[in-house]
Amino acid sequence: xxxxxxxASVKRREDYRFxxxxxxxxxxxxxxxxxxxxxxxxxVAHGRxxxxxxxxxxxxxxxxxxxxxxxxxxxxxxxxxxxWQVHSKDGSPMAEPxxxxxxxxxxxxxxxxxxxxxxxTREQARDAAEAIELDIEALPAVADLRAAxxxxxxxxxxxxxxxxxxxxxxxxxxxxxAAFSGAHRVAKIDLVNNRLVPNAMEPRAAIGEFxxxxxxxxxxxxxxxxxxxxxxxGAFVLHIPEHKLRVVAPDVGGGxxxxxxxYAEEAAVTWASAKVNRPVKWTCERGxxxxxxxxxxxxxxxxELALAEDGRFLALRVKTAANMGAYLSTFAPSVPTYLSATLxxxxxxxxxxxxEVRAYFTNTVPVDAYRGAGRPEATFLLERLVDVAARELGxxxxxxxxxxxxxxxxYPYQTPVALQYDSGNHEATLARGMEIxxxxxxxxxxxxxxxxxxxxxxxxSTYLEACGIAPSKVAGALGARAGLYEVANIRVHPTGSxxxxxxxxxxxxxxxxxxxxxxxxxxxxxxxxxxxxxxxTARIPFGMGTYGSRSLAVxxxxxxxxxxxxxxxxxKIAAHLMEASAEDIEFADGxxxxxxxxxxxxxxxxxxxxxxxxxYPIEELEPGLEETAFYDPKNFTFPGGCHICxxxxxxxxxxxxxxxxxxxxxxxxxxxxxxxxxxxxGGIAQGIGQALLEQAVYDEAGQFLSGSLMDYAMPHADDLxxxxxxxxxxxxxxxxxxxxxxxxxxxxxxxxxxxxxxxDALRDYGVTHVDMPATPQKIWRIIQAGxxxxxxx
Amino acid sequence: MPQVTLMVNGKQATAEVEARTLLVExxxxxxxxxxxxxxxxxSQCGACVVHxxxxxxxSCSILAVxxxxxxxxxxxxxxxxxxxxxxxxxxFREHHALQCGFCTPGMVMSAIDLVQTHPEGMSETEIRESLxxxxxxxxxxxxxxxxxxxxxxLMQGESAQAAAE
Numbered sequence: 001x002x003x004x005x006x007x008a009s010v011k012r013r014e015d016y017r018f019x020x021x022x023x024x025x026x027x028x029x030x031x032x033x034x035x036x037x038x039x040x041x042x043x044v045a046h047g048r049x050x051x052x053x054x055x056x057x058x059x060x061x062x063x064x065x066x067x068x069x070x071x072x073x074x075x076x077x078x079x080x081x082x083x084w085q086v087h088s089k090d091g092s093p094m095a096e097p098x099x100x101x102x103x104x105x106x107x108x109x110x111x112x113x114x115x116x117x118x119x120x121t122r123e124q125a126r127d128a129a130e131a132i133e134l135d136i137e138a139l140p141a142v143a144d145l146r147a148a149x150x151x152x153x154x155x156x157x158x159x160x161x162x163x164x165x166x167x168x169x170x171x172x173x174x175x176x177x178a179a180f181s182g183a184h185r186v187a188k189i190d191l192v193n194n195r196l197v198p199n200a201m202e203p204r205a206a207i208g209e210f211x212x213x214x215x216x217x218x219x220x221x222x223x224x225x226x227x228x229x230x231x232x233x234g235a236f237v238l239h240i241p242e243h244k245l246r247v248v249a250p251d252v253g254g255g256x257x258x259x260x261x262x263y264a265e266e267a268a269v270t271w272a273s274a275k276v277n278r279p280v281k282w283t284c285e286r287g288x289x290x291x292x293x294x295x296x297x298x299x300x301x302x303x304e305l306a307l308a309e310d311g312r313f314l315a316l317r318v319k320t321a322a323n324m325g326a327y328l329s330t331f332a333p334s335v336p337t338y339l340s341a342t343l344x345x346x347x348x349x350x351x352x353x354x355x356e357v358r359a360y361f362t363n364t365v366p367v368d369a370y371r372g373a374g375r376p377e378a379t380f381l382l383e384r385l386v387d388v389a390a391r392e393l394g395x396x397x398x399x400x401x402x403x404x405x406x407x408x409x410x411y412p413y414q415t416p417v418a419l420q421y422d423s424g425n426h427e428a429t430l431a432r433g434m435e436i437x438x439x440x441x442x443x444x445x446x447x448x449x450x451x452x453x454x455x456x457x458x459x460x461s462t463y464l465e466a467c468g469i470a471p472s473k474v475a476g477a478l479g480a481r482a483g484l485y486e487v488a489n490i491r492v493h494p495t496g497s498x499x500x501x502x503x504x505x506x507x508x509x510x511x512x513x514x515x516x517x518x519x520x521x522x523x524x525x526x527x528x529x530x531x532x533x534x535x536x537t538a539r540i541p542f543g544m545g546t547y548g549s550r551s552l553a554v555x556x557x558x559x560x561x562x563x564x565x566x567x568x569x570x571x572k573i574a575a576h577l578m579e580a581s582a583e584d585i586e587f588a589d590g591x592x593x594x595x596x597x598x599x600x601x602x603x604x605x606x607x608x609x610x611x612x613x614x615x616y617p618i619e620e621l622e623p624g625l626e627e628t629a630f631y632d633p634k635n636f637t638f639p640g641g642c643h644i645c646x647x648x649x650x651x652x653x654x655x656x657x658x659x660x661x662x663x664x665x666x667x668x669x670x671x672x673x674x675x676x677x678x679x680x681x682g683g684i685a686q687g688i689g690q691a692l693l694e695q696a697v698y699d700e701a702g703q704f705l706s707g708s709l710m711d712y713a714m715p716h717a718d719d720l721x722x723x724x725x726x727x728x729x730x731x732x733x734x735x736x737x738x739x740x741x742x743x744x745x746x747x748x749x750x751x752x753x754x755x756x757x758x759x760d761a762l763r764d765y766g767v768t769h770v771d772m773p774a775t776p777q778k779i780w781r782i783i784q785a786g787x788x789x790x791x792x793x
Numbered sequence: 794m795p796q797v798t799l800m801v802n803g804k805q806a807t808a809e810v811e812a813r814t815l816l817v818e819x820x821x822x823x824x825x826x827x828x829x830x831x832x833x834x835x836s837q838c839g840a841c842v843v844h845x846x847x848x849x850x851x852s853c854s855i856l857a858v859x860x861x862x863x864x865x866x867x868x869x870x871x872x873x874x875x876x877x878x879x880x881x882x883x884x885f886r887e888h889h890a891l892q893c894g895f896c897t898p899g900m901v902m903s904a905i906d907l908v909q910t911h912p913e914g915m916s917e918t919e920i921r922e923s924l925x926x927x928x929x930x931x932x933x934x935x936x937x938x939x940x941x942x943x944x945x946x947l948m949q950g951e952s953a954q955a956a957a958e
Contacts, residue, residue, distance in 0.1 A: 011886055018894025019882040019901065021828015021868035028827035123811065201832045201840060201895040201930050253830075253895030254930050286833035508893030508931045678889045678932060685933030709837035709928070717924040717934040722917075746933075 005521030009674035012513045013527075014506075023251045026205035026222050031279035034207070035064055037269055038125035038282070040115040040132045041291065042107035045141035045363040045702020046154065049105060052115055053133030060131060062124030064276050067268075068115045069104035077101060077271065080262055080327070081236040083228075084334040085479040086166045086359075094166035094359070097157040099327040101237065101264045101271075107136065108156055108326035109363050110704050111291030116268050118276050122283070141363040141702035145300050145321045148360040156326055156361040163361045165324050166333065170341050171354035171417050176306075179315030179352050183306035187389035193377045194772045195298035195323070195696040196689075197712055198370050200507075202253020203284040204293065208269035212277055216244050219270045223249040224259045224505050225545020228482065230537050232262040232330070238271055245270075249535040252507035256686070257369040258293045259507065260547045261330035265292075290707040295696055296370020298323035299336055299377050305350075305385050311395050311403045315352040316344055318381065322359045325366035332368045333359065338478050339374030339469070339548075345415035346382045347426045347464045347640060348404040353416045363702040369547065371686055371747040375465040380772075383461040383752035387759065388768050397756075398439075401430070401462050412733070419466060421638045422733045429664045429728050430462055433642035436724055437662040442646070455649040456659070457761025461752040464640035467549035467741030470633035485632035486550070487543040488558035490519070490566055492625040494611035496604025497529040503543010504555035505534050508682075509743060510675045511551060517671055518556055518737075522563045524590020524603055541628055549741030552671065553637045553732065560736045561629035569625065570606045576617040577601055577609060637732045637740040641665035643684070643749040645757040654780030656692055656758055663749060664726040668740035673727070676742050681723045683746020689715040690747075691754035691772050713773070762786070799860050801826065802870025810857040816850075817841040819857035820867060828868040828898050832928070839927030842899035843867045849906035851899075851926070868898035871905075880947035881905050881940075890940035892931035900927050904941045908948045917942060 004010050017023050054066045079098040086094045103112050115132050119125035142148040142156060148163040156163055180186065207220040217240055223229050226247040234245045252259060269280040284292065300321045306314040322336035341355040390400045406413050408425040415421065434440070442458045449456035469475060472483045489501040498519055506512060516530040533539055543555070567587050574592035575582040584595045593600040609616060610625040646660040663680055670676050693713035697705040706712040731738030751772060758774045759767060765786030770778065798807040801824060808823040820826045820843070829852060832840035841852045844866040871879040878886070881901050891897040907915070907923050915923065920938050929937060 012889065012891075014894065015886040015891060016878070018891055018897050019868075019878060019885055020872050020876075021826070021898050023828070023894050025827075025830070025895065027831070028821075123813070199930055200893070201838060201928065202830070202893065203832065251894065253832075254893040256930070286835065286838070510892070674889050678892060678936060681933040681935045682892060682931045683933075686930070708835050709833050710835050714837075714928050714930070715933075716928065717921040717938065718918075720921075720934055723933060723935050 004527045005517055006669065006671050008517065009672055010513055010517055010527060012510050013516065014510065014512045025202055025251045025253055026207065026220050027283045029207060029220050029250065031207060031209055034279040034281050035118050035120060035276060036122040036125045037272065037280050038117050038122070038129040039113045039265065040117070040129040042103065042110055042112040042114055044107060044136055044138050045110050045143060046139040047107045047136040048139060049103065049107065050137055051135035054115065056133065057117065057128040057131040060124065060128045062120035063128045064118045064120065066115055066117050066128070066132070067102065067272060069100055069102040072101050073104055078237045080264060080267070081232055082328040082333065083232070083330045083481050085481065086168055086333040086337050087479065088167045089169050094333055095160040095164065096328060097160055101267045109365055110702060111365055112326065113264055116272065118272055118280055143363060143698040143700055143702040145323050145360055145362065148362045149321065156363055160361060165328070165359040165361055167358050168337050169354070169356045172352055173354045175352040176315040176317050176354040180306045180317065183314055184309040185307045185392050187305045187307060187385055187392045189385050189388050189769055190302050191381060191384060191769060192771045193297045193299040193380055194690060194694070196296040196370055196694050197290055197696050198256045198258035198293060198296055199714060200254030200256055200258055203286055203289045204259065204263065204265070205283040206266045206269045207279055207281040208273035209279040210274040210277065216246065217270055217273070218246045218248065219266060220248045220250065221266050222252050222259050223247070224252065224255040224507060224547055226505065226535055226537050227503065227542050228545055229262050229266060233267050233270065237267045246538045249505055252505070255507045256371040257296065257373055257547060260545070261294055261368055287708055290712065291365055291704055294329045294366050294368035295325065296367065297377060298367050301381050303381050303385050305389050307389055307393060311393055311400045313348055313350040313404050316350050318344060318355040320355065320357045322357055323362055323364065323367050324359050325362060325364045327366050329366035329368035332366060334479070335369050335374040336377065340378045342417045342419050343375050343378035343466060344382060344417055346379065347406055347424070347462050349406050350404070351416060355417070364698055371683065372744045373548065375744065375748045376751060379461065379463045379465065379748050380752045383463060384755060384769060387756050391768060397460060419636065421464065422635060423730045424464060424638060424640050424666065425728065425730045426462055426640060429640065429642040429666050432726055432728060433644050433662055433664040436664065436726055437644040437646065437660065439644065449648055453651070455651055455761040456647070457757040457759070458644065458646045459753045459756025459758070459760055461643050461749050461756065463749045464638055465745065465748045466636040466638055467744065468553035468633055468637045469548050469550065470554065470636055472632050482544065484544060485630050486554040486558045487541045487628065487630050488555065488562045489541050489628040490559065490562040490626065492566060492607045494608050496525065496607040498523065498525055499531045499533060500559060501533045501540045502555050502559065503540055503545065504551040505546040507546070509546065509551060509679070510672065514552065514671045514675055515556070515559065518559060519563065522560065523566065549743040552737070552739045553735055553741050554631060554633055556737055556739060557633070557735045558629050558631035561631050562627045565627035565629065566625060569621065570603070572617065572621055573606050573609055574601045577615065634734040637668065637735065639665060639667045639740040639742065639745050641745060641749055643753040645750070645753040647754070647757040647761055649761045649779060651783050654776035654778070654783060656774055656779060658688065658721040661721050662724045663746065664728060665742070665745045665749070666728040666730055667742045667745065668729055668732045669738040670727055670729065676727060677725045679742045680725045680746045683744060684723050684750045685715050685720055686747045687750030688720060688754055691751040691774060693719060693773050695773050795858050797857050797861050799862060800864045802867060812858065814857040815853050816855050816857050816860050817852035820852060826867050826869050830895055830898060832895065837928065838896070839903060840896050840899040842902040842927065844902060844906065849903050868901060880951060881944045884940040884944040884947065888936045888940035888943060890932060890936040896927060896929045900929060900937060903927050904944065907941065908945050912949060914945055
């Protein structure tokens with residue numbers, strides 16, 4: 001057995017079942033006597049329901065029942081709750097309009113659910129849903145931020161004036177104004193963070209089941225956090241006490257944030273399973289996913305950076321409008337505020353920052369966290385603005401970054417926007433990134449490309465982000481309506497094998513492997529003697545799930561805490577067996593040893609003694625070897641790094657080809673380098689997708705134009721380059737493993753590196769910014785517009 | 794209802810289907826072979842790729858009745874009876890070419906067809922272009938390309954061995 005603990009690229013234990021077709025995703029599950037649900041959805045962006053004709057549909061073959069919003073209203077079923085309350089500048093709480101499970105009175109986006117059909121087969125349910133007759137009075141819609149903000153705009157919610165959800169701010173406006181008045185120069189930028197569709201490859205699905213004999217409900221669902229769904233749906237929507245509600249999130253085929261949220265279909269199938277007294281299954285089609293899964297990003301910002309003559313950043317001022325969509329999704333209000341504006345210091349010592357964020361309702365799909373959630377938006381804004389500042393001052397892009405870096409010895413570092421960073425070393429990741437990417441030799445490559453008629457550019461982003469949102473007390477004060485701890489239960493079996501029950505959830509992150517490595521390292525048990533259990537509220541203690549790159553930093557820390565208790569108890573048992581004092585027992589490599597002697601007991605022996613306590617300190621110690629720990633982090637963790645992208649543009653077509661991409665990320669201690677590399681590469685693929693390809697498009701009437709994989713440009717294999725990944729490790733100072741998180745760094749650091757490279761390639765064309773996605777048409781137009789001027793010069 | 798009889802993973806299977814039932818629905822819902830996935834409704838994603846008479850096909854793009862008499866191989870039929878993985882499966886594992894696992898069955902079936910139809914081998918750029926019919930949202934494809942390139946000589950060796958025997 002080679003080394004398989006912390007730092008080893010152990011091959012994944014989940015792979016065999018996925019590679020042999022034996023994964024168990026929600027749609028793979030079929031329950032006895034199961035029925036099928038289909039939803040009739042709005043095809044107008046905004047409308048008033050005049051009538052819903054269900055008689056003809058009810059008479060169709062196989063149809064068991066049809067429910068509408070009125071059925072939910074009659075039983076006072078609650079609306080879908082929002083998990084984060086933001087307050088406006090004036091102290092008033094955000095507008096929080098009701099979000100009914102099925103529409104009541106008004107339809108507010110294309111995709112809004114009007115009615116649910118339950119039938120014997122999926123096809124029968126879909127046929128009947130289509131046959132429902134809708135009488136809708138179409139209303140004028142607001143399809144984007146500009147329309148929502150316009151004077152006299154139609155109202156998405158009649159009781160929310162100006163469509164304004166909240167008007168929030170952070171930072172010291174007076175200090176920023178003072179710094180601007182003394183600035184040498186001011187760099188400015190207007191930019192859009194383009195709206196995206198997460199598109200996890202597994203479409204959402206849900207099966208509700210009710211057992212009339214016991215009164216127990218079970219929901220199988222494609223979720224990143226089954227306990228959060230149980231709490232929100234049980235306590236706020238359906239009023240099912242938690243001991244009567246089990247939520248199972250089995251294998252989940254990717255989430256990227258979109259499967260954090262509590263969706264209407266989960267509540268609908270659970271409720272309906274009691275009504276029809278049979279299991280109810282719903283599986284989303286891709287086209288349906290496009291108009292019902294929460295979208296991501298969709299911010300419009302103006303930012304200004306006050307500069308000293310030597311390139312120092314004096315102050316930053318940011319104004320952002322954020323699109324919430326038609327209703328508040330579970331964590332939507334936190335994304336543009338506490339998860340974004342608090343990151344505006346980035347890796348720089350900017351002494352004064354002031355940000356204002358206005359959030360608006362529109363007649364579009366709700367918008368919420370998508371891989372990175374707020375930090376990609378802040379990073380894109382800041383790293384683009386730094387490049388603009390360098391050009392404004394005629395400074396080198398690297399030099400201006402170095403001038404403003406928070407020095408490694410300045411940590412812990414208090415930013416002017418609430419966060420206190422614990423550790424980082426930006427010079428180290430920058431230097432390593434530049435070396436790997438061959439930054440110094442770039443101009444020769446640019447000249448060589450020019451000789452071939454190509455425009456070559458290089459771009460960099462030096463970023464920092466915040467993971468493992470915490471601590472609960474602070475998050476609560478800022479509006480979170482949930483705890484942000486994590487839980488682990490470690491059950492040592494009599495023969496010394498171990499089952500770990502974690503509140504986090506793996507949907508591609510490889511927890512079954514990395515968590516087993518962590519246990520192997522701490523307890524000295526071989527990896528194949530460790531089982532990791534997640535995703536079932538009937539088996540695991542109450543945990544918060546997986547999002548915000550928290551699983552190892554928060555969930556792993558809970559495991560370490562629980563294992564510390566195991567070791568502590570094991571020492572007492574060992575002391576008894578070896579007739580020594582517990583203080584003299586040392587534990588290492590799976591052995592309890594009496595210090596300074598060769599007397600030792602193996603971990604498995606101690607486990608057996610705990611469960612067969614014939615020779616046991618039974619007066620002082622309970623039998624058994626199983627511990628639970630809840631871990632509430634002291635702070636966020638702060639991964640960061642340097643991403644460098646090199647592109648070539650064909651001026652004839654405007655096509656941007658990525659020639660090379662280098663990422664050097666500081667994510668703290670690494671458990672499994674192979675898994676880390678995969679996470680970074682996957683995140684960068686999504687970042688490149690945002691920068692060059694992806695865009696969710698609504699027309700003025702609120703019709704969704706990019707509603708299929710034929711219309712929405714997902715990155716394919718030939719759109720992406722080889723991605724070179726390096727890591728640096730400055731340890732997190734406040735969790736026991738020194739880990740920071742890796743799930744989102746790729747999606748956060750990469751978009752500005754790509755666009756900075758594109759702008760660099762176009763530097764002779766008089767552009768200082770290109771909005772994402774940088775499509776061939778957009779680039780071609782810039783080149784066409786710029787060429788004559790260049791010729792005239 | 795029409796009846797369809799076909800070979801699936803070396804065994805004969807018969808099922809009653811609707812005229813509109815797709816091959817992928819037959820496999821998943823009638824035959825319980827849930828390893829073949831449905832990731833879209835426009836034949837873009839490739840999660841449903843299986844082999845039909847030895848060639849890869851998107852099983853959402855043909856009707857079940859069109860597969861009458863055909864020989865179908867799904868992801869469940871790839872490994873040896875003793876559980877030993879096919880070289881392509883093994884290389885996906887070796888090179889960490891899967892994360893959530895949802896696109897994986899289709900990706901593996903496509904990749905095997907790619908190697909079988911191109912015994913001469915392919916550059917990494919050509920592999921990327923050839924994977925156009927399969928979408929992965931997790932990996933960024935980097936490791937998928939590496940895995941397929943690594944499986945090529947192993948599969949060639951296997952077929953050479955089979956020819957010699």
